[in-house]
Amino acid sequence: MHVPVLSKESIELLRPRPGNVFIDCTLGAGGHARLILERIAPNGRLLAVDRDAAAVEAARAALADVDPPPTFVQGDFGDLARLAQEAGVTAAHGVLFDLGVSSVQLDDPERGFSFRHDGPLDMRMDRQGRVSAARVVNELPERELAAVIRHLGEERWAVRVAKFVVARRPLHSTRELAGAVEAAIPRAAWPADIHPATRTFQAIRMHVNDELGALERGLRGALEVVRPGGRIAVIAFHSLEDRLVKSFFLAESRDCQCPPEQPVCTCGHRASVRILTRKPVRPSDEEVAANPRSRSARLRVAEKL
Numbered sequence: 001m002h003v004p005v006l007s008k009e010s011i012e013l014l015r016p017r018p019g020n021v022f023i024d025c026t027l028g029a030g031g032h033a034r035l036i037l038e039r040i041a042p043n044g045r046l047l048a049v050d051r052d053a054a055a056v057e058a059a060r061a062a063l064a065d066v067d068p069p070p071t072f073v074q075g076d077f078g079d080l081a082r083l084a085q086e087a088g089v090t091a092a093h094g095v096l097f098d099l100g101v102s103s104v105q106l107d108d109p110e111r112g113f114s115f116r117h118d119g120p121l122d123m124r125m126d127r128q129g130r131v132s133a134a135r136v137v138n139e140l141p142e143r144e145l146a147a148v149i150r151h152l153g154e155e156r157w158a159v160r161v162a163k164f165v166v167a168r169r170p171l172h173s174t175r176e177l178a179g180a181v182e183a184a185i186p187r188a189a190w191p192a193d194i195h196p197a198t199r200t201f202q203a204i205r206m207h208v209n210d211e212l213g214a215l216e217r218g219l220r221g222a223l224e225v226v227r228p229g230g231r232i233a234v235i236a237f238h239s240l241e242d243r244l245v246k247s248f249f250l251a252e253s254r255d256c257q258c259p260p261e262q263p264v265c266t267c268g269h270r271a272s273v274r275i276l277t278r279k280p281v282r283p284s285d286e287e288v289a290a291n292p293r294s295r296s297a298r299l300r301v302a303e304k305l
């Protein structure tokens with residue numbers, strides 16, 4: 001089961017009200033969507049997007065009792081402006097991104113997201129996607145693979161991990177990949193709090209799904225579709241995503257984006273948001289105790305000017 005993270009805090013900051021128009025860019029199991037739908041009833045509208053067709057179908061069934069029902073769309077939030085336009089959604093009061101994968105995806109061995117289960121090396125959120133984890137692991141040149149693992153996994157053993165993976169090609173399963181990582185990192189250097197393959201799996205998943213690229217495009221799309229006074233909320237689960245969100249909001253909250261050493265502004269940029277969370281909102285101790293997956297969550301919210 002997937003338990004929505006920072007749900008109270010994100011809903012409080014997004015302030016959905018009866019009659020509002022909202023977009024949930026990461027429908028997942030529909031936890032946040034339900035909370036929004038309850039608050040925008042009776043005549044509000046929710047556009048509910050997920051890249052994963054199976055998630056959309058499961059959420060459609062889970063939300064069958066909710067009135068009004070959302071408009072469900074299977075798609076990449078990187079295309080948010082187009083998806084919203086096609087659904088006839090303009091001037092939204094709020095947009096939510098709850099990033100990463102859901103527990104439903106992680107717990108299904110067939111999806112290949114987790115080293116905890118043996119499954120095929122897939123990791124595609126959209127199963128129509130061209131690039132699977134097997135292709136990345138088996139076809140990327142060693143140097144590129146090391147760069148992906150270092151950059152997207154922030155793994156300092158990336159060069160050795162890539163070397164061990166390449167030596168064991170072809171790899172077919174998540175267990176084989178986890179085994180290569182375990183062999184590459186000396187046992188004394190295994191992290192105390194996470195499995196040694198965590199960072200490598202994160203990196204390959206992010207590469208397979210172009211997660212940072214989608215996030216950057218999705219945030220731009222959200223700025224286009226949200227009305228003045230409307231809010232954009234993002235829940236990130238690791239530092240790369242959170243840094244991207246932080247710097248995007250910061251840059252958009254400033255009038256000028258010229259380099260600081262430049263005496264006169266030539267960019268002509270005008271601030272388009274006000275940041276509502278100077279510091280990211282973190283889950284309470286109670287939430288972390290009840291749902292350990294929330295441990296690393298950080299919520300940032302900005303309001304369109």
Ligand SMILES: C[S@@+](CC[C@H](N)C(=O)[O-])C[C@H]1O[C@@H](n2cnc3c(N)ncnc32)[C@H](O)[C@@H]1O
Binds near residue numbers: 004026029
């Ligand atoms: C953490 S879960 C969301 C859980 C949801 N908020 C809930 O309460 O059940 C993230 C979901 O976002 C989807 N997702 C991730 N990146 C996406 C993207 N670029 N476009 C659309 N959906 C995406 C994943 O498929 C997954 O179902």
